Amino acid sequence: MKITIQDLTKTFPARHKGDKEVTAVNMMNIDIPSGKLVGLLGPSGCGKSTTLFMLSGLESPTSGHILFDEEDVTELAPEKRGIGLVFQNYALYPHMTVEQNIMFPLVNMRIPKPEAKERALDAARLVQIEELLNRKPSELSGGQQQRVAIARALVKMPNVLLLDEPLSNLDARLRLQTREEIKRIQRETGITTVFVTHDQEEAMSICDIMVVMKLGIVQQIGEPQAIYDDPENLFVANFLGTPPINIFKGQIKNGGVFIGDEEIMKTKHEDQEVYVGIRPEGFIYSPSGVLSLDVDHIEVMGRDKSVVSISKYSTKPTVRSIIDADVKLEDAPVLKFNLKKNKVFLFNAETEERIR
Amino acid sequence: MSDETLALQNKNNSQKPSSKKFWDFLKSQRGWLFVLPAVVLMAIFTFYPIINAFVGAFKENYQALHLEGEKGYTGWGFENFVRVLKGDTGTGGASFMQCLFNTFVFTFISVPLSTLLALLISVGLTRIKVLQKAYQTVFFLPYLTNALAMGAVFATFFTIVGTSRNVETYGLMNNFLSLFGIKPVDWIGSGSPAWHWGSLNVPWAKYIVAIIYEVWSGLPFKILILFSALQNVNKQYYDAAKIDSASKSTVLWKITAPLISPMLSYLLITGLMGGMKQYSAIVGIFGADMGIDYDMGTMVGYIYQYIEKGATGFAFAGSLLLFAVIMVFTGINLIVSKKTVHY
């Protein structure tokens, strides 16, 4: 099912007198093609969960429209939208067994019991928990609870599957495993899936389409790799990537991009103050390089190594450059680097928009 | 379309017709529908009586169940309070001061006693493993009883059956005491010994009976609370104390008791407040007249006496006085629990 979000806005009234009302989502427009896995990504308070809840119908938008295929569902109650929702804390009914939990939506839809049981078993098989059907949620691990929650969301064969921070309550190892699992289930079922996360790595690794949000406003939409390679603005560049991008204060003058006194590259743009973003993997060690950095220490990771250095032009305390483990480094306090052009981004210092 | 006109349109969209707004408001207030039964019942049986008590206490010579067409009271003033406190109600029966004194004696002796005993029993319970549940159950049994019924059972322990000339049995208690050479005492009968202290009666033998009952009936709840409080004390404190080589009694009085002091003070205060409302058990032991002519009367007994006699004004005044006493305890509770509790 295709999802169209038009001018979606949600404002919450002020909590206390004198406070301003809060705009959680501001004029959002997205088209989600059918059968895709979409990640809403952003720091907390960016409106991603509110968006998800508006898609589910639990929150009603202040203005704007939500269309499933061609049908306007903006005013439709949650249970009539044909959605499945997986909550951050799973929200399993603690007094029901796993099977009863999964069957619950079907029971409310007045589906005959034998059929409901059958479908619950199918859903349980899909998430591989068929041997846990008679347990209570309290007897399950976090990962198992997560699967039950997904099964409960899938059992009614929703047109849209919504997941709110699906991995945040899992430990690191389970997170990796579950994220593959979600991808697999999504592929197998072909259900249009929207999930919310604040973890860019998580989003990058499984999304077909990623929506980066900040303060209720969509910053960029696209395939993860495309966004990573071509960020629209400083925020997006900064938010994606581990280790994060290095950002320097710099200038464009006389057709050159300068960090301090060093000209790192040529440019056609006008003279202006800029931020220069350089991905950690964009450094090439070279004794005749264009950028010199004061080395603080070197971290050896096996496959590659990080040169952690200090620059007074960096907006962050340290600059991190990742280079191949084979590269022999000089034992010197200052190292020089050449830069990979496609890993360097320029942003206007005031608007923080990309200079292309 | 410019952004501005768009914004304007949005605004217009959000402005709903006023009838719909009203409907929406009603819908948002549907919680009142849920609380309505409770609110109506409370208005009649809780809120109104509070106001009425404060009004009625100041109606002089107030007889609420008067005949049709009569006013039922003669005027307004503090006369009810004055006459209640002086014991000058002109109806005989219980005197307020005697009832107040009795209530205080029962309560101030029995509550600390049963709290202390409950603490010791709870500590004992935490130290045993085998049969712990069984002991716990036995100690909880007296909670679930009918005060009046158990009062009657206690009365049998102390009653001397027969006439004064021809005693059939002196009862269980006297038989037990005779093992130690103590002469039979008429614990609760008409010949029960008493001291006199000014206008106050001090029927000490009856007091002992009442206090024994109250300690017995107060134990279960206190044990239940203290035992669970003790089990919630972090075991690390005990280990630390062991390393510091503290003796068992030191541990009890210097570590355990302070750590569960919130519960102890809670039990003391609720015990005292509950004791102020003692009634049924005394009736169970000493009969509906609460001893001989209310010499074992309690404050609540005093109030009911005047309800039954139809002297409404005195009953209201008495209930306000009871309320005042309980408020004093509540106030003390607030002050004390801030000062001595170790959390």
Add this chain to the structure above:
Amino acid sequence: MKDLENKELLNQEEVTEVVEVEEAKALAAIDLNKEKARDKRAKIVGAILSYTFLTICAFFAFLPFYWMVISSLKPEYEYRRSVPTFFPHEFYFKNYAAVLSQTDTGSSGSFLQIIVNTLVVGLVSTSIGLVVIVITSYALARMEFKGKNLLFTLMLATMMIPGEMFTLTNYLTVSKWGWNDTFTVLILPFLVSIYYIYLLRNNFKQIPNSLYQAAKVDGLSDAGYLVKVMVPLTAPTLISVTLLKFIATWNSYIWPRLVNTQSWQLITNWVTRGFPDRGAKLYNGLYGTTMALTTLRMAAVCMVSLPLFILFIAFRKYIMHGVSKSGTKG
């Protein structure tokens, strides 16, 4: 030579020192063993003391129940022996028959009838009361309406006020309405228990909001959510409240005595009687018709207490749970 001697002496000293250290270690080990033994002994003594103390206390806690039962099973003349018997020489079940067949001139019927009265009043007032408590708590916990906080504060404030202050006015109110001696009057004033509303509201509040949202997505109405999710989740509290409310009715004495003199008497009021005319009949005039017989009263007391014991044995966990939370007696 002297040096050598000195050295030897020194050596010897060293040796003795070593020996002393070894000895000290051995002594310490003995001390430790002694300590352990002492610890063990202290533990055993402590256990014996604990059990002795607890057993004595338990004996006295239990004695009234035992005495009640055996007294109800003795014939009156055995009860009146100058030295009490701790076990009936003669089991006299006629006491129970006599009490059960008692009819009272001033009241509506037999002892059995009174028990039925009490059961009916208890069941009706408990079930209706529970509904009122649940819906009120639900609204206070989950719904938003104007004045909710004020209402809740008022309710909490009244918990400080002794019930005796209400009783008088309530008595006057129902008297003026002509409701004395009716079934309704026994139930209506006690349907709302503010404390239980408070307890249940807090229970409801602890249920995470996401469960409500999940139920919405799963197509459940508000009422469905209350019945299918909230009630099962708070079942322990609800069961406790049900039991304590029922027990409170069973044990109620003051209000029924005040308002119902004739047709709707409740059980507790009967316990204070001695069943004198029954006694006279039972013992063929051995005891006068005005004499209260303890054995008969104890039989009545046993019958009043029995349902409480059955409830306690069946629902021990819930009752103790509820009591430790509420702490209100009856």
